[in-house]
Amino acid sequence: MAGKPLIELLDSVHHDRSRFSCGVEALDRYLQSQAGQDARRRVAAPYVLLEPPSPLIIGFYTLSNASIQAAELPATLTRKLPRYPVLPATLLGRLAVDTQQRGKAFGTLLLLDALRRCLRSETASLAVIVDAKDDAAVSFYERHEFHRLPDQPRRLFKPMAEIDKLFGGSTNEAS
Incomplete structure (x- = not known):
């Protein structure tokens, strides 16, 4: 009997990565052979x-700190911010x-969990950014x-202010 879905940090001992297959070889290979190393080296935090x-992994995502050039973002997002050339973000x-x-x-369950973790993080982040592999991912x-x-x-x-609203928060932005 299967239990309630659970999302937790990757544990190389207790999680069976060997049979995971999402149909994208690079992602399968990453989970099976690189994710544990990235976690140990603190390059990324893989969640499964x-x-x-069952120890079988249904899905996964990774989070890490990142930065984004202020000039890449729409002016509507950056106009009230300090004029820093680079701004903090979180990379999904x-x-x-x-x-x-x-x-x-x-997929939606994993995404919402990732956004919730980003929102609760004590590390400053203006937005969550993603680099979509293909048009299906963009969609x-x-x-x-x-x-x-x-x-x-x-x-x-996705700006953190929008993520905050998604979860019913009330972040007060300075005017």
Whole structure:
């Protein structure tokens, strides 16, 4: 009997990465052979979705600190900010769901969990950014109200103020 879906940090000992297959070789290979190293080296924080008691991974995503050039962002977002050339952001580096688990809204579950973690983080971040691998990924993020950067059509962002509103927050921005 499967339990309630659970999202937690990747544990190389207790999570079975060997059978994960999302249909994108680079993402499969990353989870199977690189994600644990990235976690140990503190390059990325990989989170995995499971249905306990099974150790099989249904899906995963990674988070890491990043920066974005202020000039890349729309003026409506940066006009009230200090004139720093580079601004803090959080990179949602990878997000994938096993092909056998598609159509169950696990991608949305993973995305919302990632956004919630970014919002709760004690590290300053203006936005969550993603680098979509293909048009299907761009569509997925746009359905979740991410915005394309004008000069980089596969790089999308969602301002933290919008994420705060998504979860019913009341961030007060200074005027």
